[in-house]
Amino acid sequence: MLNAVAAARKILTRLHEVMASRSHAQAKLNTVVEVIGKSLDSEVCSIYLLREGSLELFATRGLAQEAVHVTRMAIGEGLVGTIAGNTETLNLAEATAHPDFSYRPETGEEKYHSFAGVPIVRRERCVGVLCVQHADPRRYEEVEIEALQTVAMVLSELIANADLVDEDEAWGLSPSQTGTERLRGLALVKGLAIGQAVYHQPRVTIEHTVAEDIEAERQRVYLAFDKMRDQIERMAAQAEFGVGGEHEEVLQTYKMFAYDEGWARRINEAIDSGLTAEAAIERVQQRTRMRMRQIDDPLLADRMHDLEDLANRLLRIVSGQLGTAAAQGLRQDAILIARNLGPAELLEYDKRRLKGVILEEGSLTAHVVIVARAMGVPVLGRVRGLRGALREGDQVLLDADAGTATIRPTPALTEAFEARFAKNRERQAVWAGMRDVEPITADGTRITVMINAGLRDDVPMLNLTGADGIGLYRTEFQFLVSATLPQRERQTRLYREVLEAAGNRPVVFRTVDIGGDKALPYLNHDDGHGEENPAMGWRALRVALERGGLMKAQARALLEASAGRTLNVMFPMVSEPWEFDAAKAVFDQQLAWLKGQKKMLPEAIRYGAMLEVPALAEVLDILAPKLSFLSIGTNDLTQFLFAADRSNPKLAERYDWLSPSILRFLKRVMNNVAGYKVDVTVCGEMGGRRLEALALMGLGIRRLSITPVAVGPLKELIRKVNLPELTAQMDLWLANPPADMRSALTRWACEHGIDCD
Template identity: 65%
Template sequence: MATITAAREILRGLHDVMASKTPAQAKLNAVVGIVADALTSEVCSIYLLRDGALELYATKGLAQSAVHVTRLALGQGLVGTIAATREPLNLAEARAHPDFAYRPETGEEDYHSFAGVPIIRREGAIGVLGVQHADPREYAEVEIEALQTVAMVLSELLAGAGLVDDVAAAKARAQISGPVRLTGLKLVDGFGRGVATLHQPRVVIEHTVADDTEAERRRVYGAFEKMREQIDRMMGQAEFTGGGEHDEILETYKAFAYDEGWSRRINEAIDTGLTAEAAIERVQQRTRAKMRAIPDPYLRERLADLDDLSNRLIRIVAGQLGTAAQSGLRADIILLARNLGPAELLEYDRRFLKGVVLEEGSLTAHVTIVARAMGVPVLGRVRDFRTAINDGDELLLDVGSAALFVRPTTTMVKSFTAMSALRAKRQAGYAKLRDLPAETKDGKRIALLMNAGLQGDADALRLTNADGIGLFRTEFQFLVAATLPRRERQTALYKAVLDAAGDKPVIFRTVDIGGDKAVPYMREETGEEENPAMGWRALRLALDRDGLMKVQARALLDAGAGRTLNVMFPMISEPWEFDAAKALIEEQRAWLVKRGRPLPTVINYGAMLEVPALADALDVLLPKVDFLSIGTNDLTQFLFAADRANPRLADRYDWLSPSVLRFLRRIVRACEAEDVPVTICGEMGGRPLEALALLALGIERLSITPAAVLPIKAMVRSTTLEPLRAAMTGWLDAPGSDVRALLSAAADEAGVVLG
């Protein structure tokens, strides 16, 4: 109740100030006095963004002669840091902070403690509210929250007084012209063309201080009821009633909407004297601040879902449509947003939505999964697009090239149209290969399998006629769930995938979570690691927390009853880890035998070679396994000690370098000696030239993305393999060979189709 009391005391005084007819400067002078008295601080100051700098606009406690004189650049000093980061600061000793900048004209040398919060409007900082105290002390959390509440009210006051310095930014945006190429992160592949349409989910809150608290509470109750009805209706849409991970995502999203803790916090904010809209926004500001401080990437991504719900609730309370989805689309659009929740995306008419561009976004974000289910291309991490794009600009989206073309020239449009047509023609040509075998000209049959991770991915087996699923990533179900997936739900997924595959093989990789694939229900155990890719993840985690793996083992055994079950263990470093993992599954099989439960007719066990150390233990491992898969993505980054997620290193190390190819040749020869099938799993096998190199090494099984299956089949069917194998041996034995150049020339001369 301390938070409510502190904020209510301040808001009561601010209500009278805002209702008065005095000039804006006088109002701000009164505000700093009210806040200083309520928090028993010797100093309270307001800095406003004016002409690109933060100007001291009102103060109680600092020298009045410094008002309108002291100015700080964004990022300069404590005030500038708060405005730049949009994060509060709470310091017992201000001078100890590395960003402290002393301003002698203010007379602030007598004050030690400092706390400040940003004043936010339209998601940007327009000023800073700060307090100072002579004695060194940290301000209590209730005091910081009171300051943030005051900052929200100040935003309204400043906008009403015309003191918001966003005129220059608006002029700059209006003057944007000429073609621009922006880049980002590939989230959902595809092409799209349409006019730029800003999602604009936020309602600008014009009234923050309530006249009637109970009336505001009734408005919130009504809005919650209406919002929940909307979400229930959206979840019943036909295209999302067939099951799959997107269904689980929406269930988790729905759980957020029905969270009683959220509604309770909003009611507490109303008790302080805020309007319904301001209370919702205030609670969400606190949530954003806490979420941004969490190192767990999964939990940070859930912030988009919470933002979506808060924005939806505010729009309902305010009686505003607020988003482009509700304005009645009549033309093809490319949607632009900082981020989206899954429900916000579902509001758009699929006939007109040709693509999505996000400032944020990630491969495991809920909106990405739902977009994939809808078939909407998505490009994420497109930084600062608001400074480069006007609403209504023509856009060309090519996610495959990670590019967005803004205001394209006629030549760019023609090129884009030609690329789209060429892609369509290629796809049509590839489609003719669907029912033909992946066999080289000299009669070598190559197994082309596909990678999958979603239940819906199994449909690609029918579309591509791949030879099976060489890698089913089971962890995705763990990543999108708020809690550990129940055994029954895991069983249902694995059984559905096996049913879709029919008589074609499916290789299930046991769960690979931890490290950079954080899950919320193990956050305290996994923590934050300096090198997550090489940390406590995959089989290491599963063996330490064997309860998790026992549940998955039971689910796999139940799903595979009456048929062949193929199980593969990831991230094996030494043979004993394979032994331990296999023993765990065999223990569960024995448990089921005692109870007379149906079992798989055959269980094949395999290992993934991703850790280079395992290559030196193949003589021990290979006699124990039924098959081996090489994970080229992780293996390559470990070989080169190069993070594959680091853009500075992305193109630095070549898959066709002799060091990689010699390493792979060594593994292939060891497997051939033990008659153990070896498969490549990873992006390397999905690129025609790299795949050709793998065939030349003696690899005859590739597990690749569904989109690569038919292009790789075209390459295989145009290749005469034996001459290339002989050439590859010579290239790798000769020092200093440029294998990429030599292989490209040989493929060109032989007429190999490389796309």
């Protein structure tokens, strides 16, 4: 291997002089092929570059000079095209024996038998090919292939700096990725948006590949390794990952690679050959990618992906390019591109510039989706191959309604989308004009329409929408976006600000819903970690009752913030009446303490429960007498009823909210509480959809708490509804369900002049 290092270093030393010269790009490439050919004692050395979708012979030593800028090969054509198409290395003793060999008479290559070629890679894509040929039929030595691969990396810098390939190739996009393309995914937050693609984690740009001082580069890598290993150790020590389960396995693999001497040695050898620290890491990463393409074993492929992720982390550390796009600031209307996002990360972005989000992963139940919905930002998730499909700065037409994103659209597509976007804004303007209109049905029934919130910035939406109050304030958002457990004083201050901003309109505070898939890194999770079904596990009220201090602090904060006002407090994920009793006892205890301290108390306290667990419906006769209100959380309730994880893309849209089983269940709940003075509210996403809201009103539900953007459309719908007619029809359908309830309800709405789009 030392021979490989010496050979590469010898060539790079000479290339460094070539690149530093004032010659024009063509002259430099002409010199480069001479240097490589002589150093490897090869009779032919040629460079092909990707231009206008084909590989053009740009410089050669040994082939006919008349073929330069004349000989072209398509991607996948001939040996050169095969190397570019597969981003792979070829080393052949007899070139003509290869099935992809393509003879080009103008080059005069018929006398050469051996052939070796390596891809010239720029930003993970092939933009050219470097190849050598020899008259004698022989395979090139591994030392020579290693040297060629290292030189190809340096050539990519020269090529990019000299603008020798089209901008699209320099960005690393193949010809098929430069035209219009439509990506499909799962609609997580519906809406339309236009903007330029911006990566949440910007790509690291390697500016210099040839080292000035090898020892200085080696020291930079050593320090980066130390820092990366410290980060991995801290991650492994965090209680968020607990003991056992997949997280620990992932971290153990990370640690294995982080301390792998073979990986570190290969990077060191690349530096010895004359590369900078960044280029050395990228050089080893390129080898890893080539190996990944040849791996059929999915488990081994996953491990190679882990190494890829770790190499990216090391590259970011050594280059100092650690910030996200949020830290750098958005400069134009942007569509954010990411593998996944947390709620705190999303909140860092300028809301005026952030128009939409596209995720490679993401799920309907993720908290970032709830935050995005509150911000009015459309989100498309589960988009496969996202990072390989577009580049930074590409125009994107995001249609989260249809679950698609069009990248690099034609002017005609953009014009049509903008027309639709404008029409959508007109409708939104009409709905915004409903702010001061009361939601009263055609037969004179007042429907209560409230909003769901969780951020301080959500509260002004009360005035903008004319909503009746906040039917669900998710208190856990303050915990999720905080680096440490929020102190009681901070909680009190937030709750008081929310109540003051709401004025005389009610605010229903849901106690913290954490745990399961919403683990907080600063809380020690001894139990329930690594659950296979976290949504159905150790979360919400179950965690709060176990963590007495957490619930006591929140109870005190809510009671103190509500002094002189009415406090509406709701407990999430109640499964049995005793859980409600235990939670209320915590509030009673804190209330008694405040009385003893002569503190000012709430004027009244109304206690409620969320019906998300189906079991609670069977004991409402026991619980209802203790309740002031009951809120039905349709998001969790639906997946529990159908045993269908909504974060699973195969199940996410399989079961319909308008299924007779859901509607019959909700009707039974309404019947079970009919004899009690309990306000029933639907506070899930179901209530914010016009057709679903129509069905809910037909079931007898008169209170809805929805996302702010749905208030206007819902008010418009309510004013067209004749409840007696709707209720009678729903009763008929529940007794004898149609084959397709959604279609039947849509037809009924159209016949009665109600637009349920």
